[in-house]
Amino acid sequence: MSDIDSWKTPAAANVASAPDGFPEGMARNEVNNSAREIMASVRRTWDSPDWKNQILGYSVVQTSTTSFTVQGVDATSYFMTDQKVRIRSTTQNPAYAFVVSSAYAGSDTLVTVESFDSAGTPTPSSTVVSDVVGVDTYFVGGGVTNNHGIGRSAFSGSASSEYFFTPTVLDAAGISAALVTVSGTGGAVLLPPGTITLTDSVFVLAATDNVKLIGSGIFQSVLKMGDGINKDVFDIEAGCRNISIENVVINGNCDNQTTAGNGITFGSDVINVRLRDLGINNCWKNAINFGGTTSGGGQFYADVWIESVKIDKCGNTGIFMEDANTLNDRIFISDVSVNRFGDNGDATTSFSDGCGISVAGMLCIQGVKIHAQTVVQNAVFTGAGIRFREAGGTAGAGGRLSQLSNFDIRGNMNSVTGLDIRGSGCEVTNGTVEVVGTLAIPLEVGSSPSSTVVDGALISNVRFVSVSAVQKSNVLGTANRVTISGCYFNVNTSICLQIDGTGSSVSNCVFGPLIDNGLYTATGSIQTNISGCSFRTQDKAIQLSGTKDSVVGCVISDFSLSGIALTNATNFAHISGNYISDNTAGAGEHAAIHLAFGGTDTTISGNTFRNIGHTRQTIFDRATGTIVSENNSPKM
16 A cells, blocks of 8 residues: 555545555455555654655656756755755665755756765765655655755754854854854854853954844853953944844853953943843953943943843953943843852952942843852952942933832842942832941942932832841932832841931831831931831931931830930921830930930920830920920820
8 A cells, every 4th residue: 555645535535456445345355455554554654754755656766976856847846955855765775865956947857965874964975876766855744735844954063044053163253253144134143052162252343233142052052261361252342233142151261361351241332232041150350241431422222131141250240331421221131140249259350349230321120139249359349239320420320210120139248238329210119138248238329429419219118137237228418309118127237227418208117126226317418208117226216417307107116215316416307296115225314205415496296105214204305496295195
């Protein structure tokens, strides 16, 4: 019986004589013979399911050792360039080849092939034999459709296809040349598995646009800078457009370098960048560096996506972005982790201002995890977990109007600032900051020492926690109209949060119970509003030193010295509607509201007191012009 591809539809058409069919009135032995042939045909198809005879019924003859003719039909649509075929013989095992070309001339189709062998791998070995009887196409699918089989690019060892190009030489020059080859074609450079050691940077030239570099497998393709080369692994020149790097491990080999080198560095004015599914480690300087510094010419970065990137050990910063002209826009960073920044293994050459992420421009950052942990850091380190940074001190520059959400910053690192906001209009929500170390600071808002004014930062639903002593969080004098809402402060420090500047608000926050002192307003600050907060402190809950400060609707309990204390710098304070209880201090000038240091024109009204101290003083007053209303309970 013939094989499955010659059977008929409908079933009634399969009436050839046994054993090729089932005609009416068959003898018993003929039924048996036809059924056995069906079984044999199905088994032959099972043994070789990926091959299809698309020229069934036509004669195939040898034309030369590298060509054959399909007689009497135009079969060019079945034999396309780079398609894999199996050439069958009456006396030999099948040979395998790729189609070079096919042409219909007269009434026949001439097919030229190359790269034969008998195992299926495209390596030259044999030829088209003289007794060729048929040609099959390698395919996925079935039936008489799906005529276009699998081509050369699907097989190991292939150099190129319509959409992917593998560098002919696996070094920096070969990869750079491959990127030039695919520039503007919509194609991609594909790196094979394994480690490629570089003796130079991989360059993406300014005129090389619309390129994609993809690694094989999950972190199987590694680009490692060679010993002592002291260069960036990737150097993407100014003015590039539409650049994508995916699924590659970049190893800067910083232990064997002596000067600066980044993992990926971008020149000025680069637009539409995709960095995805990368591992970047051991970089002497920055892992990802958008370091263009040209100003005055409109240079900027825009439409940048950095996602699913793991960064470990960089001498300076994980992700760094400059904004020389305050024009950066549409920058997205998500699902990124940064571990061991500011550490290239040498305290004398590790950078002092290293950060997990230090960026300027309008950004959206979410789902990042920063681990401020180092082994060998610079002796005068001043870096941060995440920093929305200034851009040359220009007013309104830095991480302006940026958004940060669903983040985690933690670790033990001397002098690190967990979250450092130096740009106006930033919004930070839903995160944790837990930093430990000598002079570590959980939060700082404002530009220091620059004079850049930072306006309108919003910080909400963030946990600032630490079980070891750190420095106070600060809203500096260069930061105005800062809103802190719904945050949790439980940091073991002499002062938990200090507010300077003008017009800031702290509302619905929780302070304690491990902290010594809660919230301070600094001398010179103006119009700080503190409302709806809860305090449990071991010393003072709130200390006011500014002008026009207000404390309204707060709950203060379990403090040892003062619930609310005013210094002689306090002017026009308003303290109203607070519940202050359970002070256990000994004898002395301790009270629920303590005006022992003076201040002028304070209004105190409508507060409730319970279990206040050794002398049970609710308000201790040495201030000038203070108005204490009769609404306080108990009355004085």
